[in-house]
Amino acid sequence: AQSVTQLDSQVPVFEEAPVELRCNYSSSVSVYLFWYVQYPNQGLQLLLKYLSGSTLVKGINGFEAEFNKSQTSFHLRKPSVHISDTAEYFCAVSFGGYQKVTFGTGTKLQVIP
Amino acid sequence: DSGVTQTPKHLITATGQRVTLRCSPRSGDLSVYWYQQSLDQGLQFLIQYYNGEERAKGNILERFSAQQFPDLHSELNLSSLELGDSALYFCASSPRDRNNSPLHFGNGTRLTVT
Numbered sequence: 001a002q003s004v005t006q007l008d009s010q011v012p013v014f015e016e017a018p019v020e021l022r023c024n025y026s027s028s029v030s031v032y033l034f035w036y037v038q039y040p041n042q043g044l045q046l047l048l049k050y051l052s053g054s055t056l057v058k059g060i061n062g063f064e065a066e067f068n069k070s071q072t073s074f075h076l077r078k079p080s081v082h083i084s085d086t087a088e089y090f091c092a093v094s095f096g097g098y099q100k101v102t103f104g105t106g107t108k109l110q111v112i113p
Numbered sequence: 114d115s116g117v118t119q120t121p122k123h124l125i126t127a128t129g130q131r132v133t134l135r136c137s138p139r140s141g142d143l144s145v146y147w148y149q150q151s152l153d154q155g156l157q158f159l160i161q162y163y164n165g166e167e168r169a170k171g172n173i174l175e176r177f178s179a180q181q182f183p184d185l186h187s188e189l190n191l192s193s194l195e196l197g198d199s200a201l202y203f204c205a206s207s208p209r210d211r212n213n214s215p216l217h218f219g220n221g222t223r224l225t226v227t
Contacts, residue, residue, distance in 0.1 A: 032213045043117070043221055045115065045218065049215055101146075105155045106155060
């Protein structure tokens, strides 16, 4: 079965501390991987994507993610968070040949001053 | 600004009624997707259109329908509304229907059914 799992619904972290938001997926077909961010009262916007090539992907706002095929994971990291990073983060996986994106349940990142 | 426009931003209506949500995709994008976001269900894929044709269907109720017009804008019709249909409805677009195209989201329509 194809699925996306974000185990952490909420992650509190102090300002300037590092953070990792976890994403795991299950698939029997090839996948493309994405992280989106949703700020309050806004739509989702793309943070970064993994399509092929280097497994370490850099995105906007200093975020990066690493694709680990053996562990079927795509964790999002930032070495030092800011208050402005407070938002909800969604991992998304596209399964198969045509566009069929499945989103995880989201992780709310709360940055504490 | 993603370039995807959704109207209206807010909609309050009563149970049993019918509403239409509208989406204008980013210039040049041929694919339109509809998602429902609620607290208990998360972000659920409803339906996708590509250049006027239905491409994929997700967890869309029979009371809901959608279409994409020749000018590529799309409408999501929700009928016989129930309290549980209250949610944020997002439209997203992408240039093609291939799964390596990131989605560009509008700011959503917040539907409240009373």
